[in-house]
Amino acid sequence: MIKEPMRVYLDNNSTTPCDPRVVDTMVPYFYQKPGNSASRNHPFGWEAEEGVDYAREQIAALLKVDPKEIIFTSGATESDNLAIKGVFEMYKSKGNHIITVTTEHKAVLDTCDKLTEAGAEITYLKVAEDGLIDLAELEAAIKSTTILVSVMWANNETGVIQPMKEIGDICEKHGVLFMSDATQAVGKIPTYPKEIGVHLMAWTSHKMYGPKGVGALYVSRKSPRVKVTAQMDGGGHERGMRSGTLNVPGIVGFGKAAEIARLEMHSDAERLNKLRNRLEHELTSRLEECYINGNVDHRMPHVTNISFKHVEGEGLMMTFNQNIAVSSGSACTSASLEPSYVLVALGLGDDLAHSSIRFSLGRFTTEEEVDFAVEKLVAGVNHMRDLSPIWEMYKEGVDLSNVQWSEH
Amino acid sequence: MAYSEKVLEHFQHPKNVGTLDKSKSTVGTGLVGAPECGDVMRLQIEVDPSTQTIIDAKFKTFGCGSAIASSSLATEWLKGKTIEQALTIDNMDIVEELALPPVKIHCSVLAEDAIKGAIADYQSKNGIAVTAMAAAH
Ligand SMILES: Cc1ncc(COP(=O)(O)O)c(C=O)c1O
Numbered sequence: 150m151i152k153e154p155m156r157v158y159l160d161n162n163s164t165t166p167c168d169p170r171v172v173d174t175m176v177p178y179f180y181q182k183p184g185n186s187a188s189r190n191h192p193f194g195w196e197a198e199e200g201v202d203y204a205r206e207q208i209a210a211l212l213k214v215d216p217k218e219i220i221f222t223s224g225a226t227e228s229d230n231l232a233i234k235g236v237f238e239m240y241k242s243k244g245n246h247i248i249t250v251t252t253e254h255k256a257v258l259d260t261c262d263k264l265t266e267a268g269a270e271i272t273y274l275k276v277a278e279d280g281l282i283d284l285a286e287l288e289a290a291i292k293s294t295t296i297l298v299s300v301m302w303a304n305n306e307t308g309v310i311q312p313m314k315e316i317g318d319i320c321e322k323h324g325v326l327f328m329s330d331a332t333q334a335v336g337k338i339p340t341y342p343k344e345i346g347v348h349l350m351a352w353t354s355h356k357m358y359g360p361k362g363v364g365a366l367y368v369s370r371k372s373p374r375v376k377v378t379a380q381m382d383g384g385g386h387e388r389g390m391r392s393g394t395l396n397v398p399g400i401v402g403f404g405k406a407a408e409i410a411r412l413e414m415h416s417d418a419e420r421l422n423k424l425r426n427r428l429e430h431e432l433t434s435r436l437e438e439c440y441i442n443g444n445v446d447h448r449m450p451h452v453t454n455i456s457f458k459h460v461e462g463e464g465l466m467m468t469f470n471q472n473i474a475v476s477s478g479s480a481c482t483s484a485s486l487e488p489s490y491v492l493v494a495l496g497l498g499d500d501l502a503h504s505s506i507r508f509s510l511g512r513f514t515t516e517e518e519v520d521f522a523v524e525k526l527v528a529g530v531n532h533m534r535d536l537s538p539i540w541e542m543y544k545e546g547v548d549l550s551n552v553q554w555s556e557h
Numbered sequence: 558m559a560y561s562e563k564v565l566e567h568f569q570h571p572k573n574v575g576t577l578d579k580s581k582s583t584v585g586t587g588l589v590g591a592p593e594c595g596d597v598m599r600l601q602i603e604v605d606p607s608t609q610t611i612i613d614a615k616f617k618t619f620g621c622g623s624a625i626a627s628s629s630l631a632t633e634w635l636k637g638k639t640i641e642q643a644l645t646i647d648n649m650d651i652v653e654e655l656a657l658p659p660v661k662i663h664c665s666v667l668a669e670d671a672i673k674g675a676i677a678d679y680q681s682k683n684g685i686a687v688t689a690m691a692a693a694h
């Protein structure tokens with residue numbers, strides 16, 4: 150018998166596997182319970198609606214909010230678009246100014262960018278070297294025309310967690326809405342919008358062990374009562390904010406995933422924190438010149454982003470990508486050769502940004518897998534350094550900033 | 558994106574990795590790219606002055622798998638060629654041999670530039686008129 154090569158998945162920030170318990174709850178909704186949750190006049194519709202209602206409750210319990218405050222969408226990208234464009238359209242008579250951060254996901258940045266065509270003014274807050282925003286800078290940026298502050302809960306590349314409560318307090322003080330892309334945080338750490346003062350919160354099921362293609366937007370209904378202008382016209386589902394037949398099996402799975410997260414989040418986080426620290430410790434003690442990117446005290450428990458100096462990330466991944474799945478901050482795939490804008494925003498030189506690898510552990514990651522990944526990484530970095538002319542120069546004591554490079 | 562068998566082979570078992578003594582008059586060094594761009598290639602040749610033939614070639618590359626494979630292949634092709642023959646190596650020959658996809662063409666351009674840079678360095682060190690021109694890109 151040929152033994153399958155060991156395959157280790159450390160790319161859980163891209164997407165998580167669907168928990169088998171989630172899959173089990175979804176299965177009946179494909180065939181036995183095929184109804185449209187909007188069909189009011191027969192048991193097929195009632196059954197589907199019950200499934201959706203239950204999921205809405207499971208999700209609301211995870212966030213400690215009212216089920217009516219949950220709007221189902223197709224994922225975080227749609228939720229980000231709905232929140233930001235929907236708030237802009239709903240409140241533009243009050244002002245046109247939106248504040249966000251340079252390290253946000255493209256679903257937020259490009260949405261804001263698009264709104265400038267419709268007359269929005271956007272302020273992009275910078276982050277410090279550790280990835281955190283400056284609260285004084287945020288407060289100073291708020292003006293009479295500001296209608297929305299959009300800050301992600303945890304960053305997808307570094308895992309850095311923003312000071313959410315402090316941001317919520319500032320928004321409350323100035324009477325502006327606070328929206329958060331919480332895609333990387335929900336179900337992994339407590340995310341209670343009402344305690345924090347978050348009025349809109351976007352995320353997706355497939356990063357919390359639920360199925361792909363389903364997400365949600367939390368929209369506060371009481372103090373303040375927030376409304377967003379629908380971005381698609383149609384049957385007026387989801388309290389008029391998001392038309393379209395609901396993805397019933399997906400939503401049922403999303404609900405189950407939320408319930409599991411509520412019950413297991415703390416033990417998962419504790420276990421993954423230990424594994425992540427083990428991975429980090431092994432790599433940084435066995436390899437010279439590695440740097441952890443982002444604030445290590447305000448960080449998701451299962452994520453680490455490490456730059457391996459003088460090794461190009463994409464090449465490094467090629468040494469082990471038959472066995473280990475991770476992400477690289479080097480997007481060296483086109484003539485433009487752009488490194489991760491998130492890492493560049495942290496002040497990393499382009500060379501260190503090109504040398505970075507993101508490891509994101511998950512519920513199904515084992516200690517054995519982490520140890521296997523460490524061995525592969527150490528071998529890969531050494532292989533790449535043996536091949537690297539700049540590692541050789543560095544070892545010879547050449548000051549690389551004095552070399553005449555021929556940029557192309 | 559999957560890599561071609563040939564890229565994988567050169568990447569896993571690169572040929573002619575190493576360093577030649579750049580102080581020797583018979584050695585030419587080409588260093589192209591920049592760390593900020595995510596790729597740096599250093600290609601060196603050693604020439605037999607009596608025949609103008611390349612007797613050895615070595616490389617080190619910081620970059621993606623395609624860049625490493627391109628430089629490994631280039632050193633293999635260079636050995637035994639005269640300077641004149643070496644100057645005819647075109648980046649598209651590398652693209653074809655390694656089956657590089659369009660987004661990886663610049664890695665092969667880098668290899669051609671490194672070859673030309675190494676030859677130019679050898680020529681100028683030895684007072685020979687420089688005939689190598691960097692590839693247009
Ligand atoms: C922070 C953040 N926002 C939004 C998204 C988009 O999620 P989806 O692809 O489910 O729309 C992602 C996923 O990559 C993310 O990490």
Ligand code: FES
Nearest residue numbers: 481596620621624
């Ligand atoms: S060296 Fe940048 S993609 Fe090949």
